Amino acid sequence: MPTLDERHAAAQTALNAAGQSHVLAHYDALTEAQRTALLAEVEGIDWPEVTRLIETHVKQKPVFAIPEGLEPAPWYPHTPPDRDKPRYAQARTHGETLIAEGKVAAFTVAGGQGTRLGWDGPKGTFPATPIRGLPLFACFAEYLQKAEEKYGAPVPWYVMTSPINDAPTRAFFEEHHHFGLDPANVMIFPQAMMPAIDMATHRVLLKSPHALALSPNGHGGSLKALWTSGAIADMKKRGVEQISYSQVDNPIVRMLDPLFIGLHALDHAQMSSKMLPKAFPKEKLGNFCLVKGKMTVIEYSNLPDALAEQRTDDGELRFRAGSIALHAIRTDFVETLNTGADGFSLPFNRAEKKVAHWDHAAQQTVTPDTPNAVKLETFVFDALPMTDASIIYETDRVDEFGPIKNADVPGTVETDSPASSKQLQTERAARWLESRGVTVPRTADGVVDATLEIKQTTAIYPEDLAEIDLPNAVAAGSELLL
Ligand code: UTP
Numbered sequence: 001m002p003t004l005d006e007r008h009a010a011a012q013t014a015l016n017a018a019g020q021s022h023v024l025a026h027y028d029a030l031t032e033a034q035r036t037a038l039l040a041e042v043e044g045i046d047w048p049e050v051t052r053l054i055e056t057h058v059k060q061k062p063v064f065a066i067p068e069g070l071e072p073a074p075w076y077p078h079t080p081p082d083r084d085k086p087r088y089a090q091a092r093t094h095g096e097t098l099i100a101e102g103k104v105a106a107f108t109v110a111g112g113q114g115t116r117l118g119w120d121g122p123k124g125t126f127p128a129t130p131i132r133g134l135p136l137f138a139c140f141a142e143y144l145q146k147a148e149e150k151y152g153a154p155v156p157w158y159v160m161t162s163p164i165n166d167a168p169t170r171a172f173f174e175e176h177h178h179f180g181l182d183p184a185n186v187m188i189f190p191q192a193m194m195p196a197i198d199m200a201t202h203r204v205l206l207k208s209p210h211a212l213a214l215s216p217n218g219h220g221g222s223l224k225a226l227w228t229s230g231a232i233a234d235m236k237k238r239g240v241e242q243i244s245y246s247q248v249d250n251p252i253v254r255m256l257d258p259l260f261i262g263l264h265a266l267d268h269a270q271m272s273s274k275m276l277p278k279a280f281p282k283e284k285l286g287n288f289c290l291v292k293g294k295m296t297v298i299e300y301s302n303l304p305d306a307l308a309e310q311r312t313d314d315g316e317l318r319f320r321a322g323s324i325a326l327h328a329i330r331t332d333f334v335e336t337l338n339t340g341a342d343g344f345s346l347p348f349n350r351a352e353k354k355v356a357h358w359d360h361a362a363q364q365t366v367t368p369d370t371p372n373a374v375k376l377e378t379f380v381f382d383a384l385p386m387t388d389a390s391i392i393y394e395t396d397r398v399d400e401f402g403p404i405k406n407a408d409v410p411g412t413v414e415t416d417s418p419a420s421s422k423q424l425q426t427e428r429a430a431r432w433l434e435s436r437g438v439t440v441p442r443t444a445d446g447v448v449d450a451t452l453e454i455k456q457t458t459a460i461y462p463e464d465l466a467e468i469d470l471p472n473a474v475a476a477g478s479e480l481l482l
Contacts, residue, residue: 139251433465
């Protein structure tokens with residue numbers, strides 16, 4: 001074990017080489033506990049990488065060039081043509097078998113800061129459902145309980161946090177007794193962090209005299225954290241072969257979709273994705289494309305209008321496969337990425353943000369009004385071009401896309417907000433009930449005139465409703481919880 005002085009010397013050398021010696025300039029004035037905490041943060045950062053990124057992403061804005069020969073990626077449609085129906089049936093059965101054999105793990109990335117929502121706590125603790133106000137983590141736990149009952153096997157659940165929200169996330173799981181799940185099957189681990197860098201001085205910012213201004217390194221960090229945390233080793237021990245990846249913000253996500261997992265597995269894909277057809281050309285979803293045959297996501301902001309608006313002969317958008325951040329990933333793909341001879345890194349993305357920081361001269365925290373810093377993040381979909389095989393499956397918007405990203409705005413239904421998600425959850429419940437012959441009241445413009453919530457322990461597919469007694473009709477303006 002190196003002594004504190006030895007660690008200090010090593011950290012100082014690394015920081016000097018990176019041109020960031022200011023980080024330890026006031027080290028002597030710190031208490032021992034503060035010194036230890038600051039050194040641990042410094043040791044957790046790859047300083048040569050930060051130095052390189054300052055040159056490429058802070059001193060200049062990286063210029064995005066549309067790759068040559070960009071084409072729309074093909075996908076498996078939601079409703080298969082007749083000739084593919086046997087393939088879909090085979091895939092669904094295969095996916096169900098993999099889940100029943102314990103070979104599929106659920107994985108939730110929950111390390112983000114959720115700044116747009118502005119909720120005081122990890123986003124997974126946000127009340128998301130229309131009647132019970134069930135927190136997002138509890139929605140997922142209910143889904144897994146139903147899946148365990150349906151497929152007859154426990155599903156291991158991995159949750160990625162960040163050092164910022166790890167402790168409150170763990171406390172929430174403890175406080176709620178893991179929402180009825182076996183704690184032995186729930187693994188929580190944090191992702192790595194990156195320092196925020198001052199746009200004017202190119203120096204990393206401090207949050208206090210003894211702490212860096214750090215933020216999580218993007219959901220792409222999950223592919224490293226799965227490895228460094230020991231999650232992949234744990235999966236191998238359990239015989240898990242596939243990871244079903246989803247985000248923390250979507251209460252109705254199918255955390256395990258046998259059809260999608262089956263299509264992905266039968267095609268020997270390493271990392272696959274679900275897509276939604278974009279509702280309009282510039283909808284804020286990444287675009288699934290092929291570049292020299294490799295699956296690639298081009299962000300909506302990088303797809304030129306001319307391409308975004310291109311139409312096929314039948315009038316559909318040519319680039320219409322939008323990414324909704326749902327993936328199936330082979331565990332051995334994650335292992336290969338992390339054990340390759342040349343290491344592995346995903347491209348970093350630059351975001352200009354307002355970052356509060358410690359001003360040592362003024363002895364106070366400065367809270368800027370305009371963006372003052374660059375944050376650097378990687379995106380998980382940037383691993384897609386590293387695959388040899390990758391498939392896309394089209395899902396249904398109402399069935400599984402009700403994300404909560406933005407805060408509610410009184411008097412309106414903001415896109416991707418708690419209000420829009422609750423509306424969508426009610427609409428989904430209405431469709432499922434209607435598919436079982438229940439009359440649901442709707443206004444003249446088709447909006448459901450009631451508040452409906454179907455617990456995921458009751459149903460994760462409409463056909464699950466066959467097992468319970470349903471009313472013949474829902475009363476207008478009423479609330480119905482099933
Ligand atoms: P978002 O892109 O919505 O970012 O994350 P965010 O940080 O949660 O929210 P804003 O932008 O500050 O409002 C999409 C998903 O990726 C996870 C989030 O928790 C969410 O499930 N994520 C994001 C991470 O796990 N780590 C990160 O570093 C970033």
